[in-house]
Amino acid sequence: MPNQSRPGTGEQARRLALGQLREAILRGEMVPAQRLVENELAERFGVTRASIRAALIELESQGLVERIRNRGSRVRVVTVEEAVAITECRLVLEGLCAAKAATAATDEQLTELTRLGTAMRKAVADGEPLTYSELNHELHVRIREFSGQQTAVALLERLNAQLVRHRFQLALRPGRPQQSLNEHLAMIEAIVARDPQAAEAAVRAHLTSVIEALRD
Amino acid sequence: MPNQSRPGTGEQARRLALGQLREAILRGEMVPAQRLVENELAERFGVTRASIRAALIELESQGLVERIRNRGSRVRVVTVEEAVAITECRLVLEGLCAAKAATAATDEQLTELTRLGTAMRKAVADGEPLTYSELNHELHVRIREFSGQQTAVALLERLNAQLVRHRFQLALRPGRPQQSLNEHLAMIEAIVARDPQAAEAAVRAHLTSVIEALRD
DNA sequence: GCCGACAAAATTGTCAACAATTTCGTTCGC
DNA sequence: GCGAACGAAATTGTTGACAATTTTGTCGGC
Structure with a gap:
């Protein structure tokens, strides 16, 4: 087992992207209703778009982001x-x-x-x-x-x-x-x-x- | 808006895969603890592996399947x-x-x-x-x-x-x-x-x- | 000057190939 | 005969490119 001890080192890109994106949203770095463009996020976190996509899908079912078909993702606004x-x-x-x-x-x-x-x-x-x-x-x-x-x-x-x-x-x-x-x-x-x-x-x-x- | 009226026609592959897979699990076609190999599912539903992966990620956070790093997915067994x-x-x-x-x-x-x-x-x-x-x-x-x-x-x-x-x-x-x-x-x-x-x-x-x- | 159609840009959705990891069978040493 | 190390097969994780869709800006007609 190569990288079990220190999470973050050999952690898979998807998990990493998920954690970073989640943290960023919870810390309030993303303004509510801000658009989350997959390419930008991929570049910012240094992972590929596929990983960002996976992370966004997971965050959507956690209710943190909103996704609309072919229209992209936003951080969900809670009224x-x-x-x-x-x-x-x-x-x-x-x-x-x-x-x-x-x-x-x-x-x-x-x-x-x-x-x-x-x-x-x-x-x-x-x-x-x-x-x-x-x-x-x-x-x-x-x-x-x-x-x-x-x-x-x-x-x-x-x-x-x-x-x-x-x-x-x-x-x-x-x-x-x-x-x-x-x-x-x-x-x-x-x-x-x-x-x-x-x-x-x-x-x-x-x-x-x-x-x-x-x-x- | 080309395909809004009849869901299922121009529906995107991921949604389609998600729905079919979810239905299959809920109908009990998948035996509990059965392994869900992405390639098999992709062929069975006529979509690509990427769509299956997206569907599996979503089903995981819904608690219907279990995914382990590099070891694949299974339908979750509820004790x-x-x-x-x-x-x-x-x-x-x-x-x-x-x-x-x-x-x-x-x-x-x-x-x-x-x-x-x-x-x-x-x-x-x-x-x-x-x-x-x-x-x-x-x-x-x-x-x-x-x-x-x-x-x-x-x-x-x-x-x-x-x-x-x-x-x-x-x-x-x-x-x-x-x-x-x-x-x-x-x-x-x-x-x-x-x-x-x-x-x-x-x-x-x-x-x-x-x-x-x-x-x- | 305003409305609709059209085209270009931006963005998401999909695909097939490649790399990394795990599992399982085999073989070697004891 | 038994255990550990090795290697091949299977499976998941990742990558970059391509296709489809939506949005935005522009032009012509009224």
């Missing part, structure tokens, strides 16, 4: 209504994960959730929205991870990728961290108490509040 | 545990759709649900499991459709495609239609009564029962 609909799906799926995590997580994993909770509290108290946003994301990822629900996790990652832009906008809103913090602490408390129903309810309450915040 | 996990996701997502449908559906759409309910009752009474299975599927599709939740619908279609084999197995089980019928009628009743919470609960109850049935 506010779509963002709400996506978050509603997140609401039920993360609720499922939280309920499962409440029964399936190990004690060590529960202490990690508690640790994250105190860190978040501190970040808000210190007035560091950036740190808080990161911890926020990590908390959601951990809960999913501890649930052991691979199918739900895969769906959620796809959904979240479509929301990066809106998430960014939301994190910087003043006053939002304070409200969000309490909801997150309630989620943690319910999971640590191993109460599936309360955990699901807490997640739903939190994401309902996110939906309301999105609608401005 | 019972995976089928359960997938159905748990369906449970929450269809619950969401049912709740939305209870408030968003038009009166005409509600009468259609009622019509479907009586048809299902008749099919069970007449002992026609095939007809019942079809109506069952149509009911779920309609509820999703009436919810107007495009994101959830897209996710559910993907999940359902992975379950065809298990669904088939389940439909032929004796005694199952009778139990399933009551649950379906409860779903319809709740939606027609425009009660979102009851609708979600009814859908959850139904799919919980499906999960139990899957575990044999």
